[in-house]
Amino acid sequence: MTGKDRQGVAILSDCPLQRGRLQEATGKFGLTTTFIGDSERLMGWPTMPEPDLWLLSLKDEADHPALFDYLLERTDAPILFGLDPAPDSGSTEYFRWERRLLAKLEKQLGPLEQLDDSGSLEALDEPEGSAAPQRLQRPHWIPSVDRSQPAEEVWMLGASLGGPAAIKAFLDQLPEDLPVGFVYAQHIDDHFTDVLGRVLGRHAHYSLKSPEPGDRIYPGDVVLMPVENEWMVDREGRLQPKDNDWPGPYGPSIDQVLLNMADYYGARCHAILFSGMGNDGAIAAPLLRAFGSRIWVQESASCGNSSMPDSVAATGCASFAGTPGELARQLVQTIEESCLLRGRPPQTSA
Known part of the structure; x- marks a missing residue:
């Protein structure tokens, strides 16, 4: 509206x-x-x-x-x-x-949650040939990834009103070849998903993709959850559509995406809740946190609407809050620390 x-x-x-x-x-x-x-x-x-x-x-x-x-x-x-x-x-x-x-x-x-429209999405698009934003460097302790193997770790990005701008700023700053996959749940009119994909993928190393039945999530993927019906991950780690709509008033349901991802990935499923109205995510996020997942939120002042991340933060389950840029830096640092703890050697030049 x-x-x-x-x-x-x-x-x-x-x-x-x-x-x-x-x-x-x-x-x-x-x-x-x-x-x-x-x-x-x-x-x-x-x-x-x-x-x-x-x-x-x-x-x-x-x-x-x-x-x-x-x-x-x-x-x-x-x-x-x-x-x-x-x-x-x-x-x-x-x-x-x-x-x-x-x-x-x-x-x-009538419907109350405000959603980004085509005009607000188009405003995020840069002209052809515009300079790419400054990206973070991939630390040398993070090894190159094998894109032929499914991602071991998945981060769910959840957003509503103001979310596309925040997600774009986040993805634009990430270095390539991070050993994680992303699942993106955005409350949006289904007619605007093509615009969303074009705008968010302009400068990022991470392009949005719509899921197909049987797909796995690979490093570097940003899988955009469809609006019209629920999706889950089967026992083999493959994305599968369900016959029902998403529960709740808006699709995709961020709570349900979190629960469905966690059913397969367990503590290897993490979440970042970005700008949005309402409280979607505030029910499932504490459950994931209790089982070892990381839950982060966009800090209020940088949100177009902070109700969603503020609701998640109010549960006490969020371990980090920051701007989209700070969230990107925190993710790179967290992956680097994880690689160090596993004792992986630094990558070598070809």
């Missing part, structure tokens, strides 16, 4: 904590708050708020007959009540509660 005016909600609750959590959650979805308070404050308000939707979270709705009469007489906006109380922030249950709230909001207001 890029370009659409921000919609507003009015929040009514007799619990200050619930009011705060509803305001925080709706803000993640790009909604403004036109009013927040309890029934007494509303009835004393000088002018009637005019939101697109009323959110009511009351301990006992039967105790507020005058409030419902007041609203029905003065507003034409829909009223959403019977909301579950919000659990503790940062918990898995909290993020599940946010997902349920999002589903209810979208039922009333």
Whole structure:
């Protein structure tokens, strides 16, 4: 819904904590708050708020007959009540509660998550012949890779709004021949995947590729997960489509991609969560971290929208946060340290 005016909600609750959590959650979805308070404050308000939707979270709705009469007489906006109380922030249950709230909001207001459109993607493209960005040098302790062998280690790159710019900056700075593969899950309209692939691959050593049934993930691959249906990795390490859509409101589901990759790769599957709205990734990332995966996030100030990486960071599972450039440097350093620990010899000149 890029370009659409921000919609507003009015929040009514007799619990200050619930009011705060509803305001925080709706803000993640790009909604403004036109009013927040309890029934007494509303009835004393000088002018009637005019939101697109009323959110009511009351301990006992039967105790507020005058409030419902007041609203029905003065507003034409829909009223959403019977909301579950919000659990503790940062918990898995909290993020599940946010997902349920999002589903209810979208039922009333339509799709809320903003996605990059063709215009914002085209703006990332450089003219033909433009200078390539400065790349990191591959440390000599990282040996040349055998591209005929599948990648032992996979990094999942997850993003939504503002993600393509961040992912491009990240990939553009990576040196070639890193012994890892990438899986890229981007909330985007399926019509723009060709534009995304062209723009991101202009200067990077890593070009996007769409998966085919039976494909393996090789070093240097950046496999772009399709939007329209779920994909998994079978017991032989081959990518396979499933007959169902991705779970959740947007595809591909970053949580599900993480879980599907981890089913095969285990602790050799890591993740970096880049710019995006919502909290996709915040449920699966802590599970992967508990089994030894690395979970990194883009730091807030460099994001087009920081809700997604901030949600993952709020779980306490992220071990590193940085700009796209800092994330690229951290990845190269981490791979180098891993090679040193394995005792691999430095590469030699031909």
